[in-house]
Amino acid sequence: MKQLMDSTVAVVGLGLMGASLGGALRGKCARVVGVARRAEVVETALARGFVDEGTTDLIAGVRDADVVVLSTPVRVIVQQLAEIAPHLRPGCVVMDLGSTKTEIVAAMDRLLPAPIQPLGAHPMCGKETSGIEVAEVTLYQGRTFILTPLARTTPETLALGVALAEAVGAKPLVLEADRQDYLVGTVSHLPYLLACALVATADVTTSKDPAVWKIVAGGFRDTSRVAGSDVQMMLDILMTNQAHVLDAVKVFDQQLQALARMVEAGDENGLRAALTAIRNTRKEMFP
Amino acid sequence: MKQLMDSTVAVVGLGLMGASLGGALRGKCARVVGVARRAEVVETALARGFVDEGTTDLIAGVRDADVVVLSTPVRVIVQQLAEIAPHLRPGCVVMDLGSTKTEIVAAMDRLLPAPIQPLGAHPMCGKETSGIEVAEVTLYQGRTFILTPLARTTPETLALGVALAEAVGAKPLVLEADRQDYLVGTVSHLPYLLACALVATADVTTSKDPAVWKIVAGGFRDTSRVAGSDVQMMLDILMTNQAHVLDAVKVFDQQLQALARMVEAGDENGLRAALTAIRNTRKEMFP
Numbered sequence: 350m351k352q353l354m355d356s357t358v359a360v361v362g363l364g365l366m367g368a369s370l371g372g373a374l375r376g377k378c379a380r381v382v383g384v385a386r387r388a389e390v391v392e393t394a395l396a397r398g399f400v401d402e403g404t405t406d407l408i409a410g411v412r413d414a415d416v417v418v419l420s421t422p423v424r425v426i427v428q429q430l431a432e433i434a435p436h437l438r439p440g441c442v443v444m445d446l447g448s449t450k451t452e453i454v455a456a457m458d459r460l461l462p463a464p465i466q467p468l469g470a471h472p473m474c475g476k477e478t479s480g481i482e483v484a485e486v487t488l489y490q491g492r493t494f495i496l497t498p499l500a501r502t503t504p505e506t507l508a509l510g511v512a513l514a515e516a517v518g519a520k521p522l523v524l525e526a527d528r529q530d531y532l533v534g535t536v537s538h539l540p541y542l543l544a545c546a547l548v549a550t551a552d553v554t555t556s557k558d559p560a561v562w563k564i565v566a567g568g569f570r571d572t573s574r575v576a577g578s579d580v581q582m583m584l585d586i587l588m589t590n591q592a593h594v595l596d597a598v599k600v601f602d603q604q605l606q607a608l609a610r611m612v613e614a615g616d617e618n619g620l621r622a623a624l625t626a627i628r629n630t631r632k633e634m635f636p
Numbered sequence: 637m638k639q640l641m642d643s644t645v646a647v648v649g650l651g652l653m654g655a656s657l658g659g660a661l662r663g664k665c666a667r668v669v670g671v672a673r674r675a676e677v678v679e680t681a682l683a684r685g686f687v688d689e690g691t692t693d694l695i696a697g698v699r700d701a702d703v704v705v706l707s708t709p710v711r712v713i714v715q716q717l718a719e720i721a722p723h724l725r726p727g728c729v730v731m732d733l734g735s736t737k738t739e740i741v742a743a744m745d746r747l748l749p750a751p752i753q754p755l756g757a758h759p760m761c762g763k764e765t766s767g768i769e770v771a772e773v774t775l776y777q778g779r780t781f782i783l784t785p786l787a788r789t790t791p792e793t794l795a796l797g798v799a800l801a802e803a804v805g806a807k808p809l810v811l812e813a814d815r816q817d818y819l820v821g822t823v824s825h826l827p828y829l830l831a832c833a834l835v836a837t838a839d840v841t842t843s844k845d846p847a848v849w850k851i852v853a854g855g856f857r858d859t860s861r862v863a864g865s866d867v868q869m870m871l872d873i874l875m876t877n878q879a880h881v882l883d884a885v886k887v888f889d890q891q892l893q894a895l896a897r898m899v900e901a902g903d904e905n906g907l908r909a910a911l912t913a914i915r916n917t918r919k920e921m922f923p
Contacts, residue, residue, distance in 0.1 A: 473851050476854070493850045495851065522850050522851070528847070532848050533851065536838060536842060536855075536856045537851075537855050540855040540859035542899075543830050543859055545910075545911060545914045547830060548914045548918045549891040549917075550826065553887060553891070554822055554887055555819050561819050561822075561823060563807070564782065564823060565823050568823075569823045570922060571858045572861070577915055581908075587899050588904060595899060600840060601892075604840070605888075612875075612881055615878070620874065624870060624871065625867050628864055628867055630838075630843075631835045631863045634843075
């Protein structure tokens with residue numbers, strides 16, 4: 350198997366994550382080929398130097414690649430795996446950047462023929478903005494880059510995934526797919542639903558009062574920020590991580606109701622103890 | 637009644653809000669007298685130029701003031717109103733910067749003798765950090781500064797409150813106390829409880845897995861930020877705005893459960909419509 354430096358890397362999907370990855374990989378591999386549906390996105394990727402070559406033809410883009418990185422919404426990734434499978438070079442490594450991994454690695458195992466090497470990945474650098482307009486080659490720097498190998502993934506393939514993550518400045522972290530889905534269900538997908546429900550709450554209550562627009566402060570802005578995330582991306586994530594997301598919502602609801610009961614009962618000592626512990630926990634999380 | 641420019645302003649409580657207000661008012665009034673419990677805080681306020689004079693003696697600090705601004709936690713404000721009431725000059729204007737207003741304006745009305753003029757206030761510039769260490773004279777610039785006059789508040793007193801808000805660069809907004817408490821219950825106190833319940837959720841579930849610390853991403857960080865707020869301040873807020881906060885939690889829970897039911901049912905069309913509407917609403921909120 351080729352080293353990263355000698356590899357042609359095809360990046361499929363030139364949104365925030367794909368275009369940024371392509372730009373960060375240029376010079377660290379033989380060639381970056383960008384694939385996007387729309388010609389103007391390919392042109393932008395070329396003009397901004399995110400790719401060496403570009404095409405709107407998926408098969409033409411991946412046919413000669415040593416490494417293919419699918420950077421599209423989760424369920425588009427599953428479709429594209431089926432489309433590209435018959436056309437890949439033997440020994441080609443197929444990675445993806447989807448936020449949920451269980452369904453994708455199962456699809457990789459099912460759809461990719463034996464000579465093709467699969468490796469799931471999920472870099473933790475999403476933003477609530479999306480699209481090539483906000484792409485930047487520094488996006489991955491210092492970020493955790495989760496890698497979820499399959500049983501059939503060889504040590505050489507995993508090493509190439511590690512090298513790719515490090516080449517873009519990220520920190521590789523190898524996790525089992527279901528474990529990663531459980532973790533991001535709580536630390537990423539749950540916050541999204543909370544942000545959405547918070548905006549919906551203001552929408553059906555206080556937003557009737559024009560004064561509210563003048564007093565919406567930093568707390569609301571921060572807590573609701575991720576409600577601005579791309580809807581199709583989030584739909585794919587929620588639909589492919591239902592069980593973990595629903596579990597997280599259940600535990601969250603228990604925690605919120607416990608706090609609300611103390612507020613209702615005027616249980617100041619209980620509330621002080623709980624809020625102090627939570628404040629300290631968050632300080633440990635973000636020192 | 638004196639104009640702001642000729643007034644001695646006593647700021648009681650030299651935390652983030654009080655010290656910043658004092659610093660922003662210097663030069664816009666005759667004199668800023670800072671009052672804090674701890675001598676080292678008074679010294680810091682003097683050293684950093686937030687006040688012209690300072691004292692740890694509450695009564696000595698407010699006795700000669702034309703304007704008193706209480707900048708302590710909500711229920712400390714209520715206690716301090718009782719303590720200072722017998723010692724104020726006739727015609728003195730007493731303001732506060734507490735986040736909830738109904739209990740405070742009721743206490744002002746009850747505790748301040750007729751020659752004293754009361755005016756509730758709530759500038760929307762809290763942070764999750766607190767204390768004089770993070771104070772800055774620019775804190776109020778461009779922020780909404782809610783004013784909640786009482787029935788006995790004269791137009792001259794309200795005008796002085798408006799002048800004070802504008803002097804520190806803020807935008808005054810006159811609201812009825814209960815209406816302000818309803819609005820901030822949803823846009824400020826609810827986000828706090830959500831942030832806390834989110835941290836508590838991670839604490840009882842995923843935080844058992846050391847990998848979670850490497851993948852906690854921006855979404856979690858932003859959504860949980862206000863869980864770092866000062867606990868005593870938040871306790872006072874929650875305990876003096878129970879009904880509105882609990883109503884907001886109820887509506888929020890309905891909204892969250894509605895989203896969760898669509899996730900559970902795999903109702904993609906319903907979810908797409910809801911998440912798209914929410915995304916658009918948030919864009920309207922923060923253009």
